[in-house]
Every structure is written in structure tokens, then in C-alpha cells.
Amino acid sequence: MATETPGAAAASSCVGPDGSAIGMPQLCFDWWPNQIFWLILALLAIFFVLSRIALPRIASVLAERQGTITNDIAAAEDLKRKAADAEKAYEKALADARTEAQKIAQQTRDEIKTELDAAMAKADSEIAEKTKGSEQRISEIRASAMENVEIVAKDTAEAIVQALGTTADSSQVNAAVDNQLKG
Amino acid sequence: MATETHGAEGAAHGEGGLVFHPMDQFIVKPLFGNGEVGLFTVTNVTLWMVIAVLCITALMVWGTSRRAIIPGRTQSVAELAYGFIYKMVEDVTGKDAVKYFPYVMTLFMFIVFSNFLGLIPMAFTLTSHFAVTVVLALAVFLSVTVLGFVLHGTKFLGLFWPTSAPLPLRPVLAVIELISYFVRPVSHSIRLGGNLMAGHAVIKVFAGFAALAAVSPLSILGITAMYGLEVMVAFIQAYVFTILTCVYLKDALHPNH
Numbered sequence: 514m515a516t517e518t519p520g521a522a523a524a525s526s527c528v529g530p531d532g533s534a535i536g537m538p539q540l541c542f543d544w545w546p547n548q549i550f551w552l553i554l555a556l557l558a559i560f561f562v563l564s565r566i567a568l569p570r571i572a573s574v575l576a577e578r579q580g581t582i583t584n585d586i587a588a589a590e591d592l593k594r595k596a597a598d599a600e601k602a603y604e605k606a607l608a609d610a611r612t613e614a615q616k617i618a619q620q621t622r623d624e625i626k627t628e629l630d631a632a633m634a635k636a637d638s639e640i641a642e643k644t645k646g647s648e649q650r651i652s653e654i655r656a657s658a659m660e661n662v663e664i665v666a667k668d669t670a671e672a673i674v675q676a677l678g679t680t681a682d683s684s685q686v687n688a689a690v691d692n693q694l695k696g
Numbered sequence: 697m698a699t700e701t702h703g704a705e706g707a708a709h710g711e712g713g714l715v716f717h718p719m720d721q722f723i724v725k726p727l728f729g730n731g732e733v734g735l736f737t738v739t740n741v742t743l744w745m746v747i748a749v750l751c752i753t754a755l756m757v758w759g760t761s762r763r764a765i766i767p768g769r770t771q772s773v774a775e776l777a778y779g780f781i782y783k784m785v786e787d788v789t790g791k792d793a794v795k796y797f798p799y800v801m802t803l804f805m806f807i808v809f810s811n812f813l814g815l816i817p818m819a820f821t822l823t824s825h826f827a828v829t830v831v832l833a834l835a836v837f838l839s840v841t842v843l844g845f846v847l848h849g850t851k852f853l854g855l856f857w858p859t860s861a862p863l864p865l866r867p868v869l870a871v872i873e874l875i876s877y878f879v880r881p882v883s884h885s886i887r888l889g890g891n892l893m894a895g896h897a898v899i900k901v902f903a904g905f906a907a908l909a910a911v912s913p914l915s916i917l918g919i920t921a922m923y924g925l926e927v928m929v930a931f932i933q934a935y936v937f938t939i940l941t942c943v944y945l946k947d948a949l950h951p952n953h
Contacts, residue, residue: 525733532720533717534717534720534723537719538723539722539827544741546735547724547739547741549831550736551742552827552831552832555745555748555806556802559749559802562749562756563752563805566756567753567756568801570760570763571774572778574763574764574775575779
């Protein structure tokens with residue numbers, strides 16, 4: 514720095530006539546009082562600025578931040594607990610609803626079963642009744658059919674006997690037909 | 697030293713353009729006029745002291761003026777510096793030492809800013825001057841010693857009388873302890889000043905070689921590497937000075953362990 518501007522530093526016991534240092538400028542004690550004077554002023558200024566303004570301010574900012582963080586964590590904890598509670602309540606409601614639904618379903622199923630059973634019994638009895646009637650009618654029909662066969666057989670037999678040229682005694686014919694039908 | 701280097705190198709290379717004035721950057725000179733450097737003369741030292749104070753104020757006061765809960769960039773750096781030194785004082789010196797935190801912080805901020813401002817090309821490096829580092833180290837040494845005697849009275853001398861050692865060894869250890877105690881301000885100040893001065897001088901020497909076209913790429917590479925190293929040194933030396941201050945302070949507060 515001094516090289517470029519020779520003469521800026523006055524020639525003294527520490528600076529040669531060409532403006533460059535003689536020996537170590539650090540050991541030029543002519544300059545020490547000046548350096549020490551300004552150093553002490555600078556240190557006092559820095560100390561004043563730091564201890565009066567900067568450090569308390571930063572300390573308060575850090576404390577405030579710590580407080581905010583603690584509060585936020587507490588709030589988050591609270592919200593988390595609330596969320597957990599809400600979830601629990603929701604789960605409980607869900608479980609309740611499920612059991613209720615199951616109960617209702619079971620009830621409905623039971624009701625339907627009873628109704629179904631009743632309907633089945635009724636249908637069964639109706640069917641049985643109908644079967645009975647039908648059997649009766651079938652037996653009636655069968656009986657009347659037998660009767661008709663008998664009449665037809667007797668008439669036919671009489672007609673055959675007549676066709677053979679003999680007069681048939683109807684009672685005799687009837688007796689013979691009955692006898693044949695039984696046999 | 698500079699003239700010797702100049703003569704030797706100039707003769708070795710036989711080049712008129714090759715000049716080495718690695719120590720000229722440390723010359724203290726008045727800002728206005730060419731007078732003598734008196735006690736109150738406004739010099740380049742004053743200029744860079746003022747710049748350092750302004751930079752520290754800018755970072756620590758202006759940077760934190762918004763007091764934001766979510767810090768911006770400058771506030772983050774200020775808080776980082778605060779937290780770094782606060783934790784150092786708390787960890788190294790103890791919880792009861794946090795009342796000395798502003799002093800330690802003042803030292804650290806001044807040194808770290810002087811170191812880094814000195815890395816600006818053409819800047820004057822305050823902490824490369826023993827006048828500065830000796831005052832800093834002596835201030836630490838004297839205040840720590842006074843504090844030790846004020847807090848513990850003559851018990852503070854127990855620092856030099858290791859009761860854990862066998863009795864015949866104690867006088868020998870006491871002498872060693874005493875010497876090491878009084879060497880503290882010397883090593884404390886020379887370490888910082890020497891590191892800074894050497895680094896800056898070496899950069900200047902490399903820069904001097906750049907005048908030779910053949911070696912200038914090498915020289916520029918050397919300057920770059922040295923500069924990188926100096927950036928590290930700038931922080932590490934500030935850190936070392938501060939942590940040693942904390943260690944010495946711990947001795948004053950708890951001389952028995």
C-alpha cells in the first residue's frame with residue numbers, strides 16, 4: 514500500500530526515505546501510543562454498543578423466540594390432544610353406530626324370520642288343506658268312476674246278452690257283473 | 697527486513713522490476729498530511745478502527761433492529777455470533793461467568809472484524825500489530841489476575857500450588873506453573889499478531905513475484921491459496937484468542953480445578 518504512494522509516510526526512524534518500512538513496522542514503538550489510544554477508544558465504543566444496545570436486544574429476541582417456541586409447542590400439544598380426543602369420540606361414535614346398525618339388522622332379520630315363519634306355516638296349512646280337499650275329490654271322482662264303470666259294465670253286459678238273442682234278466686246280469694267286478 | 701529481502705531477491709533475479717516490500721502494508725501513517733504520528737493523530741489505524749466499529753455496529757445493532765422472531769440474514773449472523781460466544785463462555789468458563797460475556801464478546805467481535813477487514817485488498821490489518829494484540833492480551837491477563845485476587849484473595853495463589861501432585865514435586869511444578877502463567881500474555885498476543893502478520897506478508901511476497909511473467913501464474917495461484925488459508929486463519933485466530941480468554945477467566949473464577 515505504501516509502495517504505491519511513497520512519501521505518504523513521513524521518513525522517520527521506522528520508515529526509510531523511499532517510503533518503505535525499515536524492519537518490522539510492528540516493532541516501531543513510535544507508533545504504539547497512537548495505536549493503543551485508538552484501540553482503547555474503539556474497544557470502548559464496541560463495548561458500549563454491544564453491552565448497552567446489541568447484546569440485551571439479541572438476548573431479548575432469543576428469549577422471546579424461546580417463549581414463542583415453547584408456547585407454540587404447548588399449543589401444538591394441546592391441539593394434538595384435542596385431535597386425539599376428537600378421533601376417539603369419532604371412533605366411539607363409529608363403533609356405537611356399528612353396533613346399533615348390527616342391532617337393527619338383527620332385529621329386522623328376526624322380524625322378517627318370524628313373518629316368514631308365519632307365512633310359511635300358513636302356506637303349509639293352506640297347502641295341506643288344499644291337498645286334503647284334492648284327495649277327497651280324487652277319491653270321490655274315483656268312486657264315481659267305479660260306479661260309472663259298473664253301470665257301463667252292466668248296461669254293456671245286458672246289451673251283449675240281448676245281442677246274443679236271449680232276454681236278459683237285468684237283476685241276474687247285475688249280479689253276474691257285480692260278481693265279476695269283485696272277483 | 698524488507699530492504700534486505702528487496703536487495704537479496706533483486707540481486708538473485710537480476711530484475712529491476714522485482715520489488716518486495718512485504719512489510720510496507722503495516723506502516724502507520726497519518727491520514728491527513730505527512731506529519732509525525734503523535735498520540736492523537738488520525739492515522740490509517742484510526743480509519744480501520746472506525747470501519748471495524750461501524751461494521752460491528754451495523755451487524756449487531758442495525759442487523760437486529762427489526763427484532764424479528766423469524767430472523768433475516770443479518771440478524772441470523774448476529775444471533776449466531778452471540779450464541780457462539782455465549783455458549784463458549786458458558787461451556788469453557790462456567791455458568792457463573794456469563795456476566796463477563798460482554799467483555800469476551802467485545803474482544804471477539806473486534807478481533808474477528810479486524811481480521812476479516814484486513815483481508816480486503818489494500819486494507820490495514822489492525823490485529824497484525826503487536827501494539828494492538830499486546831494491549832488485548834495484557835488487558836485479559838491483568839483483568840484475569842486482578843479478578844482472581846479479588847474473588848479468592850491469597851487462595852488464588854493455589855493455582856500455582858498443585859495439591860494433587862506429590863509434595864516434593866510441588867515447588868518444581870509451582871515454578872513451571874508460574875512461568876507458564878506469565879508467558880500467557882506473550883503467547884496470547886504473539887500468536888494472533890504473528891499469524892496475521894505472517895500471512896499478509898507472505899501474500900505480499902507472492903504478489904511481488906507476479907511481476908515476473910514466467911512465474912506470475914504460479915504467483916497468482918499462490919496468492920489465491922494463501923488468501924484461502926488466511927480466511928481460515930482470520931476466523932481461527934479470533935476463535936483461539938477468545939477461547940483462551942475464556943480458559944484464563946476460568947482459572948481466575950475457579951483456581952482450584
